[in-house]
Amino acid sequence: MKGKDLKPHIGIYGRRNNGKSSLINLLTGQNIAIVSEHPGTTTDPVKKSVEIFGVGPAIIIDTAGIDDEGDLGKLRIEKTLQTIPTVDTAILILAHNTIGEFEEALIREFSFYDIPYSVIHNKSDIEQPSEDFKKKTERLTGKQILEFNAVNPDNFDELVELIKNTIPQTAYIKPSLFEGIVNPKDIVLLVTPIDSEAPEGRMILPQVMAWRDVLDQDCICMSCKETELEDFFRLGIKPALVVTDSQAFDYVSKIVPEDVMLTGFSILFSKLRGDFEAFLNGTPHIDHLQNGDKILILESCTHHVSCDDIGRFKIPHWLEKHTGKKFEFDVVPGLAAVTNPPSDYSMVIQCGGCMVTRKQLVSRLKPFIHAGIPVSNYGMTIAWVNDIFDRVTRPFQRLYKHDQ
Numbered sequence: 001m002k003g004k005d006l007k008p009h010i011g012i013y014g015r016r017n018n019g020k021s022s023l024i025n026l027l028t029g030q031n032i033a034i035v036s037e038h039p040g041t042t043t044d045p046v047k048k049s050v051e052i053f054g055v056g057p058a059i060i061i062d063t064a065g066i067d068d069e070g071d072l073g074k075l076r077i078e079k080t081l082q083t084i085p086t087v088d089t090a091i092l093i094l095a096h097n098t099i100g101e102f103e104e105a106l107i108r109e110f111s112f113y114d115i116p117y118s119v120i121h122n123k124s125d126i127e128q129p130s131e132d133f134k135k136k137t138e139r140l141t142g143k144q145i146l147e148f149n150a151v152n153p154d155n156f157d158e159l160v161e162l163i164k165n166t167i168p169q170t171a172y173i174k175p176s177l178f179e180g181i182v183n184p185k186d187i188v189l190l191v192t193p194i195d196s197e198a199p200e201g202r203m204i205l206p207q208v209m210a211w212r213d214v215l216d217q218d219c220i221c222m223s224c225k226e227t228e229l230e231d232f233f234r235l236g237i238k239p240a241l242v243v244t245d246s247q248a249f250d251y252v253s254k255i256v257p258e259d260v261m262l263t264g265f266s267i268l269f270s271k272l273r274g275d276f277e278a279f280l281n282g283t284p285h286i287d288h289l290q291n292g293d294k295i296l297i298l299e300s301c302t303h304h305v306s307c308d309d310i311g312r313f314k315i316p317h318w319l320e321k322h323t324g325k326k327f328e329f330d331v332v333p334g335l336a337a338v339t340n341p342p343s344d345y346s347m348v349i350q351c352g353g354c355m356v357t358r359k360q361l362v363s364r365l366k367p368f369i370h371a372g373i374p375v376s377n378y379g380m381t382i383a384w385v386n387d388i389f390d391r392v393t394r395p396f397q398r399l400y401k402h403d404q
C-alpha cells in the first residue's frame with residue numbers, strides 16, 4: 001500500500017461562506033484554499049496533502065457549499081456529496097445559528113457511510129450559538145458543538161483535539177496480508193511469473209509487499225517462477241501456503257499438492273481492498289446469473305490500460321464462457337458516481353482497487369451490499385470461472401465465515 005493510504009482523509013462540509021476554506025488555512029498554517037467574503041468561492045472539491053498542527057500528515061478536502069444554488073450549484077452539491085464516501089472523518093461547519101435541511105442531508109450521508117464527524121459553530125465572534133440552536137444541533141447530530149472562530153481563535157487546541165478524536169484508528173493502521181492465515185516459521189512460496197510485461201530489474205509492488213508481509217509474520221519467504229514450480233516441489237520442502245499470480249491459477253493449481261494451501265495475489269489483496277466477506281459470499285452468485293442480466297464492472301483507476309483490458313474484455317468474456325449465457329455490462333471508471341440505481345444490476349464486480357483506499361472501496365460498494373446485490377472482485381471472479389474458488393479461498397476460512 002502506498003504511503004498516501006495511511007494518511008487520514010478529512011472532508012470539510014457546510015454552507016457557503018461558513019468558513020470552510022478559512023478553517024483549512026488555519027489548520028495548516030498556510031494559504032492553501034482561496035478565502036473570500038463572496039459565497040460560492042470554492043466550487044470543485046479541492047484535495048490537498050497537508051500537515052495539520054497537532055494531527056500530522058493528512059489529506060484534507062475542501063468542498064463547495066452544500067446550499068449552493070442554480071443548475072451549476074446543484075452540480076457542485078453533487079460533487080461535494082460524492083466526496084463523503086472517500087473520507088475517514090468529516091467536519092461539519094455551521095455558523096449564524098443555522099442548521100436545517102442542508103445539514104440534515106449531510107448527516108444522513110455521514111451515517112450511511114459510517115463516517116465519524118465533528119460539528120463546529122464557526123464565526124462565533126460574530127454570532128454566538130444560542131441555547132435553542134445548541135439543543136437542535138444536539139438532537140440532529142447527537143453531538144456537542146465546538147464554538148469557534150477561524151479568524152481569531154482562542155481555542156485552537158480544542159479544535160485539534162476534537163479532530164484527532166474523530167479520526168478512526170483504521171485510517172492509520174495498515175492491515176496485514178498474511179496475519180491469521182499463516183503461523184510464525186511457516187514457509188510461504190510466492191509464484192511470480194516474469195513475463196514480457198514485468199518491469200526491468202525489479203519485482204512489482206504487490207509481490208514486494210507480500211514478501212515484506214511474510215517476513216513481518218516471522219515466516220520464511222521463498223519465490224520462483226511458475227516454470228520452476230515442479231522443480232521446487234522435487235526439493236521435498238512443504239510450504240504452508242503458495243501464493244500465485246491469478247493469471248497462472250490453472251497451471252499452478254495442478255502442480256501444488258492438494259494438501260498445500262493455495263491462493264492468489266489478487267485474492268490476498270482483496271483483504272486490504274474492500275469487504276472481503278461480501279466478495280466471498282457474492283462470487284458464487286455468478287452461477288445463478290440469467291441471460292440478459294446486467295452486470296456492473298467498477299474500475300477504480302482511469303488510466304491503467306492492462307486493468308482496462310481485464311475489466312472490459314477478459315472478465316465479460318470469461319463470465320459468458322463459464323455460464324454459457326449472455327449478459328449486459330456497464331463499466332464505471334475511476335471513482336465516478338454510478339448513475340443507475342443499485343437494483344438495476346444483478347451483480348457488481350469491483351477491480352483490485354490498487355489506486356484507492358480501502359475505505360473508498362468499502363463505501364463505493366456499500367449501496368449495492370445494502371440493496372442486497374451480490375458483489376465480487378476481479379480476483380475472486382477469475383478464481384470462480386477457473387473452478388478454483390473453493391481452493392483459493394480456503395486459507396481465509398479461519399478469518400471469515402463463508403455462507404456457501
Ligand SMILES: Nc1nc2c(ncn2[C@@H]2O[C@H](COP(=O)(O)OP(=O)(O)OP(=O)(O)O)[C@@H](O)[C@H]2O)c(=O)[nH]1
Nearest residue numbers: 016017018019020021022036040041042123149150
Ligand atoms: N468574523 C469571522 N469571519 C470569518 C470566520 N471564518 C471565516 N470568515 C470570513 O468569512 C468569509 C468566508 O470564508 P471562507 O473560508 O471563504 O468560507 P467558505 O465556507 O470556504 O465559503 P465558500 O467557499 O464560498 O463555500 C471570508 O471573508 C472569511 O474571512 C470567522 O470565524 N469569523
Ligand SMILES: [Mg+2]
Nearest residue numbers: 020021041042
Ligand atoms: Mg471555500
